[in-house]
Amino acid sequence: MRLYVEVALPLPLNQAFSYTVPELWQERIKMGVRVLVPFGERILTGFVIEIRKKRLKKGLRLKEIKEVLDEKPVFSPFFLSFTRKLSNYYYSSWGELLQASLPPSYVIRSKTKIFLSEKGKEALWREKLPNKERLILNLLQKKAYTPFFLQKKYRIKNISSLLSQLSKKGLIHLRREMKKPVRRRLYLDPVPQRQLEIDFSLEKSLRTIVEQVSLKGEEKGFFNFLLFGPKNKRETVYFHLIKRVLVRKEKTLFLVPEISLSKCLIEKFENKLGKKVAILHSRMSERKRELEWQKIKDGEAAVVVGPRSALFSPIDNLGLIIVEEEHDDSYFQQEKPFYDARKGAWLRAREEKAILVYGSAMPTVGAFYRAKKGGYLLSLDKKEPKNNVLILEEKSKEGIVSLRFREKIRDRLKQGEQVLVFINRRGYAPLLICSKCNYIPKCINCDIALTYHKKEEKLICHYCNYYLPKMEVCPECGSKIIKMGGVGIEAVAEELKKSFPQNRIDSFTSDETETKKEQERIIRSFSRGKIDILVGTQLLAHQAALPSVSLIGILYPETMLALSDYRASQKTFQTIDLFMRPIRDDGQGEVIIQTALPYHFSIQAAASQDYISFFNHEIKLRRLMNYPPFSHVVGILFYGENLRTLARKSREFSAQVESIAKEVEILGPALAGVKRLRGVNRVQMILKAKKRKCLDEVLEETLKNVRLKKSICVFS
DNA sequence: AGCACGCCGACT
DNA sequence: GTCGGCGTGCTC
Numbered sequence: 092m093r094l095y096v097e098v099a100l101p102l103p104l105n106q107a108f109s110y111t112v113p114e115l116w117q118e119r120i121k122m123g124v125r126v127l128v129p130f131g132e133r134i135l136t137g138f139v140i141e142i143r144k145k146r147l148k149k150g151l152r153l154k155e156i157k158e159v160l161d162e163k164p165v166f167s168p169f170f171l172s173f174t175r176k177l178s179n180y181y182y183s184s185w186g187e188l189l190q191a192s193l194p195p196s197y198v199i200r201s202k203t204k205i206f207l208s209e210k211g212k213e214a215l216w217r218e219k220l221p222n223k224e225r226l227i228l229n230l231l232q233k234k235a236y237t238p239f240f241l242q243k244k245y246r247i248k249n250i251s252s253l254l255s256q257l258s259k260k261g262l263i264h265l266r267r268e269m270k271k272p273v274r275r276r277l278y279l280d281p282v283p284q285r286q287l288e289i290d291f292s293l294e295k296s297l298r299t300i301v302e303q304v305s306l307k308g309e310e311k312g313f314f315n316f317l318l319f320g321p322k323n324k325r326e327t328v329y330f331h332l333i334k335r336v337l338v339r340k341e342k343t344l345f346l347v348p349e350i351s352l353s354k355c356l357i358e359k360f361e362n363k364l365g366k367k368v369a370i371l372h373s374r375m376s377e378r379k380r381e382l383e384w385q386k387i388k389d390g391e392a393a394v395v396v397g398p399r400s401a402l403f404s405p406i407d408n409l410g411l412i413i414v415e416e417e418h419d420d421s422y423f424q425q426e427k428p429f430y431d432a433r434k435g436a437w438l439r440a441r442e443e444k445a446i447l448v449y450g451s452a453m454p455t456v457g458a459f460y461r462a463k464k465g466g467y468l469l470s471l472d473k474k475e476p477k478n479n480v481l482i483l484e485e486k487s488k489e490g491i492v493s494l495r496f497r498e499k500i501r502d503r504l505k506q507g508e509q510v511l512v513f514i515n516r517r518g519y520a521p522l523l524i525c526s527k528c529n530y531i532p533k534c535i536n537c538d539i540a541l542t543y544h545k546k547e548e549k550l551i552c553h554y555c556n557y558y559l560p561k562m563e564v565c566p567e568c569g570s571k572i573i574k575m576g577g578v579g580i581e582a583v584a585e586e587l588k589k590s591f592p593q594n595r596i597d598s599f600t601s602d603e604t605e606t607k608k609e610q611e612r613i614i615r616s617f618s619r620g621k622i623d624i625l626v627g628t629q630l631l632a633h634q635a636a637l638p639s640v641s642l643i644g645i646l647y648p649e650t651m652l653a654l655s656d657y658r659a660s661q662k663t664f665q666t667i668d669l670f671m672r673p674i675r676d677d678g679q680g681e682v683i684i685q686t687a688l689p690y691h692f693s694i695q696a697a698a699s700q701d702y703i704s705f706f707n708h709e710i711k712l713r714r715l716m717n718y719p720p721f722s723h724v725v726g727i728l729f730y731g732e733n734l735r736t737l738a739r740k741s742r743e744f745s746a747q748v749e750s751i752a753k754e755v756e757i758l759g760p761a762l763a764g765v766k767r768l769r770g771v772n773r774v775q776m777i778l779k780a781k782k783r784k785c786l787d788e789v790l791e792e793t794l795k796n797v798r799l800k801k802s803i804c805v806f807s
Numbered sequence: 808a809g810c811a812c813g814c815c816g817a818c819t
Numbered sequence: 820g821t822c823g824g825c826g827t828g829c830t831c
Contacts, residue, residue, distance in 0.1 A: 098831080102808055108831040131810065131830045153831055203809090238809090251810055252823070736826090798827070 095146050096120060096156065098128055098137035101190035101198055103427070105182075105795075107140055109147050116159045123164030123171055125197065127157040127272065134201040134269055136160070138189045140171060160272050165193060165388075167407055173442040174403075177435050182725075182790065182803045183428040191428055192403035194381035201267040203238055205254065207231035211262035224253075228262060235266075297328055300469050304328075305335045308410060308446050315437065315447035317417070317454060317462035320471025325450045328471070329413055330363060332448065337367075337393055341410025341445075345396045346432055348419035349373060352398060353635035364394050371397030371404070399424060399432035402439065409443045412436045417449040417458055418665055429804060433458075453668055453702045456661055456709050457720040457807050478674050479681040480698040484689045485647070491578050491586045496644055496683050500587075503642045504594055504623055511637075512583060512626045513670040514646040517553065517600050518542035519582050520575035525565035527572055532559065538767040545581050555769045583646060584626045591624065599627035599634075610634070632669045639675045642683070648697075649688045655764065657718040658806075660693040664705050667697035717756075719807050723783045725790070726804040727776045728763060729797070734772045737799065741774045744797045748778065752789040755780045 094112040110128055112120050120126075120142060128137045134157065146153065166174075166189065174192065178185040190198045207228060215228050227241060242250040257263045293301065300318070307314040318325050333343050347356065352372040360368050369383050369392035386392055388405040395404045399422050414422070414436050422432040433449070440447035449458055462468035483493050492500075492512075500510050522540035524531050532541045534552035541550035541559065548561040564571055575582075584598040599613050617625050618638045631637065648670070651662045667684065674680035686694055696705035714721050729744075731737045741760040748757055756779040763773035780786045790803075 100808095100830095102830090104808085104830085106831095110831060128831080133809075133830090148831090151831055252812090252825095255811070256822090733825095 092144065094120060095143050095153070096126070096139050097141035097143070097147065098126060098156075099140050099186040099189060100128075100130065100135055100137045101184075101186045101200075102135075103184050103187065105184060107185075108137070109151065109153050110156045111153045113155050116156055119159040119162065120156075121164050122168060123166035125160040125165055125193075127160065127199075129154050129157060132203075132267065134267065136190075136198045136200060136272075138166065138186065140175075140185075158272070165197065165405065167405075169407075169439075169443050170405070173435075173439045176438050176442070177430055178428070180434060180438070181428070181430045181805050182794070183430060187428040188403075188430065191400070192405075194384050195377060196381065199270050199272055201269045204235040204266050204268050205231060205238065205241070205263050206235045206266060208261060208264050210260075211257075214260075214262050224257060224262075227253075227257070231263065293327065293331060296472055297324060297331075300471070301328055301331045301335070303469070304332055304446060304448065308332075308335060308339065308341075311444055313441040313444050313447070314467070315440065316449070316467045316469050317458055318448055318450040318469050318471065319452070319454060319459070319462075320469075321452055324471040325415070325452075329415070329448070329450070332411060332413070332446075333364075333394060336410040336446075339410060341408050342392070342406050343394045343411040343413065344401065344404060344406055344409060344436075344439075345394060345413045346401060346415065346422070346436060347396065347398060348416045349398045349421040350419075350633045351416065351635070352396075355635050357396075360394070360396055366391075367393040369395045369404075371395070371401045373398060373400070399430075399435075402430075402432045402435045409439070409445045412440045412445055412447045414447070414449045415451075417451040418453055418455050418661075425804075427802065429802060431805070431807065434807065453665060453705075455807075456706060456713060459706055460710055460720045478671070478676075478678070478700075480671075480700075481681070481683050482689045482694065482698050483683060483685045485685055485687045491583055492590070492644070492646070493685055496685055497590055499642060499681065499683060500591070500624065500644070504591065506641075508641045509617070509620065509622070509638075510624045510642045510644065511631075511640050511673060512587070512624060512644040512646065513628070513632060514578070514580050514583050514626065515628055515648070515650060515666065516577070516579040517544075517628060518551065518579040519545035519585075520579055521577035522575075523550065523562070524574050524576050525568060525570060525572065526574045527570035528565060528568040530565055530567040531576075532562065532566075536767065536770045537765060539765060540576075542579065543575060545585070554765065578647065580626055580628055587624055587626065594623040595621065596624045596626070597622045599625060599631040601628075601630055611636075629666070629669070632672070637673050639673045639680075641675050641679055642681050643671060643674050645670045645682065645684045647686060648684060648694060649686050649691065652688065652691065652693070657713070657716065657724075660691075660705075660709055660712075663691075664693040664697045667694065668700075671697070671700075717779065717781075722779050722781055723786055724806040725778045725786055726806060727778070728802045728804065729760070729774045729776070729799045730768075730771050730802075731800055732771060737772050737774050740797055740799050741776065744793060744799075745776060747793045747796065748789055751792060752778075752780075752785070754782070754785050755789055 094117050096110055096112055097107040098110055099107050122139055124139050126137050126139055127134055174188045175185050178188050211228050238250045238254060258265060304316055318328060336343050357370055369387050371383055387395055395401055395406055414433055424430050436447055483495055486493050503510055520543040522531055523543050532550050534541055534557050536557055537552050537554045539552055539554055541552055544551050549558045551558045565573055580598055580600055584596060588596050597613055614634055614636050616622055645667060648663055648667050652659050671682050674682055684698055692708045693705060729737055729741045745757060745760050759776035760774050763775035766773055778786055
């Protein structure tokens with residue numbers, strides 16, 4: 092009997108490939124195992140997604156599988172199904188998503204190496220050769236190299252045609268080399284779970300919520316909830332839910348934002364759950380992560396904690412998925428394979444009939460809307476002491492920091508108290524501008540104004556790190572009057588130092604505090620009271636060990652409102668909220684927001700800590716403008732070296748979409764916000780539709796016809 | 808993605 | 820004339 096398999100490959104292709112299974116491997120072939128397959132000239136690791144007794148398509152000469160790499164599947168049927176749906180939703184390749192779910196060493200592929208032939212050696216002595224060829228042959232005398240290496244080394248545009256010519260002449264030969272697949276030990280059958288004791292007293296209101304959620308857990312179906320309330324209460328609920336799930340011998344996946352995987356959180360989990368918890372984070376070594384993966388696969392971890400990539404942990408018998416800090420941007424992976432772990436968690440929970448809990452004190456507008464509408468919003472009563480928040484309108488003649496704000500700082504310093512000042516801009520000034528000819532120094536690779544960094548005496552591109560030395564004279568017109576545009580953190584710190592010469596002022600950014608150690612040092616000395624005013628960016632606000640203070644200043648939080656993104660208000664609201672967190676919660680704390688837009692609703696609502704009124708305002712705008720959650724929006728970014736072909740093809744694409752799409756709103760194509768990045772041109776298009784199905788139909792039809800590099804971003 | 812093939816412009 | 824650019828098509 093012949094067996095055929097469908098194999099998903101880790102390539103940016105939206106299709107599977109069929110192979111035959113030789114007698115030798117028929118015993119071992121199963122859904123979800125890894126296989127080695129020949130693909131063109133290459134050998135790749137693929138994933139078996141279907142086994143059949145008859146071939147799927149006729150008329151193809153099928154190749155044979157070379158090897159089955161696993162005794163037991165690396166992917167369960169649930170997992171396959173969930174990742175397939177995720178890949179459909181984000182228009183990303185299933186195979187690439189599966190690859191991303193495994194430790195890197197599990198997915199090997201052949202590499203092409205170029206060897207110098209005997210004839211090639213002779214040719215080097217005797218014949219006249221074109222420069223490039225001589226260069227390459229010369230290099231190959233020492234050892235074999237990969238085409239990629241040669242391309243980089245000699246900046247050859249089209250290495251493959253050059254190599255095929257050399258190969259035809261017999262001067263080189265190509266060989267595919269392959270690492271030996273690592274023999275993996277058998278996966279253990281899950282060990283029986285010991286019941287864990289987690290001791291917590293639980294207040295009544297929280298108990299009701301825990302009961303409500305757990306009850307659904309007993310039903311073994313998919314249910315989802317949005318836990319809306321302050322962090323400490325959410326955490327209490329989480330740990331109780333986890334406990335209930337453990338009792339049922341089911342497992343928990345706990346997703347957290349990238350940044351919050353601090354020592355402190357890890358310790359919290361380890362104290363409460365002991366060895367039953369597996370923790371994954373991005374700073375882990377590859378080997379360590381592989382060991383954790385193995386531990387989870389073996390069923391030794393009852394709770395898995397990690398950032399968005401932990402969504403793909405090989406957990407079976409999943410009873411609960413928690414997405415903590417649902418609003419956090421880091422759940423969205425902005426490189427391929429593109430996906431949003433929030434939606435992913437939803438798909439996975441539904442597939443495995445698990446309970447899904449989103450948690451946040453200021454959820455994304457979409458999540459809150461859906462929860463309200465769907466009747467699964469769980470509000471934790473919130474009685475936090477209201478802080479004193481003052482919104483000041485910027486007055487440029489008073490300097491960067493207004494007089495009123497400076498008075499407040501002076502008062503606090505007199506009391507021996509500390510002050511935090513946040514501004515979300517690195518450097519000294521976001522741009523320089525010649526006041527005679529209006530020339531603005533820009534990055535040569537990125538079409539972005541260079542940021543002036545005073546300490547380093549450089550103009551730096553924040554996208555690609557290209558820099559120029561500080562300029563005294565305008566390179567365009569030679570005039571010496573170069574003005575600064577905007578305010579960055581260095582300028583704030585400088586002004587504060589002038590205003591408070593007696594006090595110790597420090598700043599905290601990724602520029603000045605390059606190393607983790609240096610960051611810790613600053614936080615420590617601030618905690619010990621050795622710094623009076625600490626100025627920082629978002630990076631500082633994310634520091635878990637940051638002590639609370641009695642006065643916080645937030646400067647110009649409206650910079651994000653300038654973005655042409657429908658989520659700008661939400662981002663502004665969230666950022667202000669983030670900056671306000673380190674305020675002392677004894678009711679004596681005071682926050683000052685200095686802004687050019689004092690009446691903007693997102694700033695007002697953030698100041699009064701009123702999520703509901705923010706939501707009510709924002710949801711009206713979203714409905715009015717037909718933005719998510721009232722529509723579906725897909726952004727397509729085309730990129731390439733050649734602007735002309737980019738423009739031509741993206742227009743062709745748009746015309747095609749237009750011709751077949753009904754009920755789809757098309758914006759663009761237009762140059763992207765950052766129209767050049769690292770030397771690559773970028774063109775952007777936005778598609779908006781009431782129904783997701785409309786977008787899917789159109790894109791399925793048209794996307795395959797564009798030969799442009801692209802990334803597709805599904806907004807929600 | 809990576810590789811092969813086939814078609815056109817600017818150079819020895 | 821041909822070399823080297825890239826646009827196109829295919830991989831089970």
